[in-house]
Amino acid sequence: MADELVQLLSPEGQRVDHPDYECSLDDTAILGLYRDMVIVRRICNEATALQRQGQLALWAPVQGQEAAQIGSGRALAPGDFVFPSYREHGVAWTRGIPPADMLRIFRATETGGWDPQRYHCNLPTIVLGDQVPHAVGYAMGIQRDGAEEAAMVFFGDGASSQGDVMESFVWAASFMAPVVFVLQNNQWAISEPTSLQTKIPLYRRADGFGFPGVRVDGNDVLAVYEVSRRALERAREGGGPTLIEAYTYRMGAHTTSDDPTRYRVDAEVEVWRHRDPIERVKALLAREHAVRSSTFEEVAAEAEAIAQALRADVLAMDAPPATDMFDDVYAEPHPWTEAGRAEVLAFAEEAR
Amino acid sequence: MSPEVFHLPDVGEGLVEAEIVAWKVAIGDTIALNQPLVDIETAKATVELPSPYAGTVTALHGAVGDVVEVGAPLVEVATALDGSAPLGELAETAASTGRPAVLVGYGVAADAPVASRRRRRGAPDSPPAAVVPPTPVAPVSRVAGPVRTTPPVRLYAKQHGVDLATVTGTGREGIVTRADVERALARPAAPSAPRTAPAPAPATSLAGRPVASWSEGPLEEHIPVRGVLRSMAEAMTQSAFSTPQAAVWVRVDATRTVELLESLRQRPAFAGSRLSPLAIVAMAVVDGARRFPAINSTFDAAAQEVVIRRRVNLGVAAATPRGLIVPNVKAADTLGLTEMTAALSALVDAARAGTTTPEAMLHTTITITNVGPFAVDGAVPILPPGTSAILAVGQVARRPWVVGDAVVPRHTVDLSMAFDHRHVDGALASAFIAHVGRFLEDPAPALIAP
Numbered sequence A: 001m002a003d004e005l006v007q008l009l010s011p012e013g014q015r016v017d018h019p020d021y022e023c024s025l026d027d028t029a030i031l032g033l034y035r036d037m038v039i040v041r042r043i044c045n046e047a048t049a050l051q052r053q054g055q056l057a058l059w060a061p062v063q064g065q066e067a068a069q070i071g072s073g074r075a076l077a078p079g080d081f082v083f084p085s086y087r088e089h090g091v092a093w094t095r096g097i098p099p100a101d102m103l104r105i106f107r108a109t110e111t112g113g114w115d116p117q118r119y120h121c122n123l124p125t126i127v128l129g130d131q132v133p134h135a136v137g138y139a140m141g142i143q144r145d146g147a148e149e150a151a152m153v154f155f156g157d158g159a160s161s162q163g164d165v166m167e168s169f170v171w172a173a174s175f176m177a178p179v180v181f182v183l184q185n186n187q188w189a190i191s192e193p194t195s196l197q198t199k200i201p202l203y204r205r206a207d208g209f210g211f212p213g214v215r216v217d218g219n220d221v222l223a224v225y226e227v228s229r230r231a232l233e234r235a236r237e238g239g240g241p242t243l244i245e246a247y248t249y250r251m252g253a254h255t256t257s258d259d260p261t262r263y264r265v266d267a268e269v270e271v272w273r274h275r276d277p278i279e280r281v282k283a284l285l286a287r288e289h290a291v292r293s294s295t296f297e298e299v300a301a302e303a304e305a306i307a308q309a310l311r312a313d314v315l316a317m318d319a320p321p322a323t324d325m326f327d328d329v330y331a332e333p334h335p336w337t338e339a340g341r342a343e344v345l346a347f348a349e350e351a352r
Numbered sequence B: 001m002s003p004e005v006f007h008l009p010d011v012g013e014g015l016v017e018a019e020i021v022a023w024k025v026a027i028g029d030t031i032a033l034n035q036p037l038v039d040i041e042t043a044k045a046t047v048e049l050p051s052p053y054a055g056t057v058t059a060l061h062g063a064v065g066d067v068v069e070v071g072a073p074l075v076e077v078a079t080a081l082d083g084s085a086p087l088g089e090l091a092e093t094a095a096s097t098g099r100p101a102v103l104v105g106y107g108v109a110a111d112a113p114v115a116s117r118r119r120r121r122g123a124p125d126s127p128p129a130a131v132v133p134p135t136p137v138a139p140v141s142r143v144a145g146p147v148r149t150t151p152p153v154r155l156y157a158k159q160h161g162v163d164l165a166t167v168t169g170t171g172r173e174g175i176v177t178r179a180d181v182e183r184a185l186a187r188p189a190a191p192s193a194p195r196t197a198p199a200p201a202p203a204t205s206l207a208g209r210p211v212a213s214w215s216e217g218p219l220e221e222h223i224p225v226r227g228v229l230r231s232m233a234e235a236m237t238q239s240a241f242s243t244p245q246a247a248v249w250v251r252v253d254a255t256r257t258v259e260l261l262e263s264l265r266q267r268p269a270f271a272g273s274r275l276s277p278l279a280i281v282a283m284a285v286v287d288g289a290r291r292f293p294a295i296n297s298t299f300d301a302a303a304q305e306v307v308i309r310r311r312v313n314l315g316v317a318a319a320t321p322r323g324l325i326v327p328n329v330k331a332a333d334t335l336g337l338t339e340m341t342a343a344l345s346a347l348v349d350a351a352r353a354g355t356t357t358p359e360a361m362l363h364t365t366i367t368i369t370n371v372g373p374f375a376v377d378g379a380v381p382i383l384p385p386g387t388s389a390i391l392a393v394g395q396v397a398r399r400p401w402v403v404g405d406a407v408v409p410r411h412t413v414d415l416s417m418a419f420d421h422r423h424v425d426g427a428l429a430s431a432f433i434a435h436v437g438r439f440l441e442d443p444a445p446a447l448i449a450p
C-alpha cells in the first residue's frame, strides 16, 4: 500500500523523492501553505467553541484534513470552480471566502453564506454526493464555452458509495470533462469505517471508468499540491478527469453532535496524530529552510486575531425573518414558494 | 457589575438536557475565553463546554450527576471591564423546538438512551426508565399517539390548560388549529375523559430490542438484525462455524465462598462495593490462567500457531438494555480482590448505562458468563471469537450435598466451560475447571497466597 501513496514530505518532516512528482514550491510558498493550515485549524477550533457556547447550531470539524484541502485549494487558478461538501472550510479559505461567511449556514442565519460566482466556489452541499454531478455538468459547460478552466469537486469516502458519484464518473469520462474529483478518504463516514464502503483502494475505482486515479498522502500538503496541480492542468488542457484520493484522517468528531469515542479506538487516533499535516511542514521549515520561531509565533498570532474577529462577526449575526428561506429558491417568484411563504406567515400568526 | 450568565446550550441539534459529568473550574477561578468549564453528557455525546467569557467564576449551577435543562443557567462569570460578548438566542429557544431536522448526519434517536444513574436536579431519584409504565395521556376513545397540531398551538393549549386530546381539529387533514383551541376554551368545562390503564411493558425483548406481547404484536414480526444484535449474531456464527468446541462441567460446594463474602461485606474496605460471587470466580479464573497459561490463548488458524497470553483481559458477558456485550477487565491478573470488585462494578455500570467504549470490548483473553442471576443452574456457552475458554457460572443455591456419610444442605454452584478443542484438550480443560472449583471451595488461602 505504501508504494501506491504519493508522498513528498514524511510525517517527520523529511523530504521524500517520488518518481512522478517533484516539489515545485519555494520557501515562501511552503510557509504560505503552513500559514493557511494554521489559520484554518484555528478557525475550526473557534467554530467548535462557538458551537459549544450555543452560538452555532452545528459545526463539522476539518481538523486533520488541512493539508488535503489547502494543497488542493491552493493549486486552483482563479477561474476554476469549486464544488465543496460540508467540511471544506480549508478549501473555502483558499478561495478567499471570509471565515464569518463560512459559519452563517452553521448558525442557521442563512441557507448559504456567500456568492458562489464571486468566489468561484459553490455553497456547501450536505446531501452526500449531490455536488459531484453538479461539478461534471459545470465542467461540460466549460467545454462548451471553450474556456481553459477546470472544476474541482470534493466528497468523502462515505459519499463515494452514492450512485450519483458513479454516474458522474461515467459522464466525466465519456465527455472528457475538465473536472478533478477530490475524494478525501478520512477513514470514516460518521461511525462507519472506509472498509465498509469499498473492497479495493478507492482511487482504483477510476480504472473502471477509464481515467487516472491517484492516491496521495492527504496529510502531506506538498504532495497534495503537486498531484492537484498536475490533475488541474491535465483537465484544462483537455486531458479529461482525474480522481485524487487524499488519504487522510478526521481527527475530530464527525460533527459537534457526534462522539467518536463510541465507535473508534484511541490507539487509531494516536497513530494519526503522529501524521499531523501541520507539524511535518513546521519541522521542514525549521530544519531545512531556517524559518525562525518568531515567524511561527507571528503566524499563530495572526490566526488568533482572525479567530477573535470571527467570534465578533458571528455574535453580531442576527436571525433573519423566517420567510427569508423562500427568497432564493427560484430567480423569480414561484407559486409553490409563495404558498410556502404564506403558510409560514400564517404559522407565525398562530404563535402570536 | 452583574455577572454574565452562561446558559446550557443545545450542543447536539435538538437536545433538551444534559448531565454534568465533571467541573473543570471552581468558584473564584480566573478564567480565559474558551477555557474548558465543564464536561457534560447528552443523549448523543460527552462534550467539553468552553467559556464564552473571560473573568472570574462567581457561580456554578448544579453538581456532578445533575441533569440540567437546555437554557438553564450553568455558570456565572464576572467579566473584565472591556465587557464580553452577549449570548444569542440559540441557547434559549432550543429547548422548546422538539426534534428539529439534522443538518449533517442523523438525528437524535427518538428513544435516546437514558443513563440510569441520572437524576433530575431538584427531583427525587426516580427508578430506571424501563420499569416505569408510561403515563397515559390519551382518552380511551382515541387512538394512542400525539394529537396533530403545530408547536405554537400546543404551547397555547398548554398555557390555557386545554387538553388537546379533547379538541376536534378542523384544520387541514384534521390538525388542531389555534381557533379550535379558542373554541374549546369558550366551551363550558366538561368532566375530563376517563384515562386508559397504563400500557403494559414490552412482554419480552430480543437482544435488547422490545418485542410486543403475543396478543398485541402482528401475526408475523420482522426484527432487523442490527446493532448489538448483529454483533452478537456475527460473533456467535463465526465462533460456532470456525471453532470446534467441547465442554466440561463440575458441581462445587461454594459454602465457604458464600461465608467469606458475608464476612468481607462487613469490612470497611468493601463498604459500598458490590461484592458478589462473581468477584471470587474472577479471582479463581485469573488464578487458573496463571496455573495453566495454555488456557489463556488463541488458536491463530491463519498463522498456524497457538498464541499463549501471560496477561488476562477478563471478559464478562453482560446482558444490557441493548443486548449482549462482552467488555473486559484489562490486566485482571494484576488486580487484588478489592480492585477486581471495583473493576467489575465499573464494567457493569458502564454496560448498563450504555457507555461501554469499543476499547473495553477489545482483546478479551478469557471470559466468564454469569447465568446465575437468570435463575438457571448452568449453561453451555459459545466462545467469543479469538478466545479459548468461557466459563459459565450457574446460580448459587442450597442443595443436598454428601459430607462424610450424611446428606447436608450446602451452597453449591455448577460451573461449565466451553473450550477450543483444536488445541485445548479434555485433560487441560478439566484440570483448569477443577482448579477453579477448588478455589471456590476454599477461597481464603488461595486469595491470600495466589
Ligand SMILES: Cc1ncc(C[n+]2csc(CCOP(=O)(O)OP(=O)(O)O)c2C)c(N)n1
Residues within 6 Å of the ligand: A087, A126, A127, A128, A129, A155, A156, A157, A158, A159, A160, A186, A188, A189, A190, A250, A254, B103, B104, B105, B106
Ligand atoms: C444522501 C445522504 N445520505 C445520508 C446523509 C447523512 N450523512 C451525513 S454525513 C454522512 C457521512 C459521510 O461520510 P463521508 O462521505 O466519508 O464524509 P465525511 O463526513 O467523512 O467528511 C452521512 C451518512 C446525507 N447527508 N446525505
Ligand SMILES: [Mg+2]
Residues within 6 Å of the ligand: A156, A157, A158, A184, A185, A186, A187, A188, A189, A190
Ligand atoms: Mg469520510
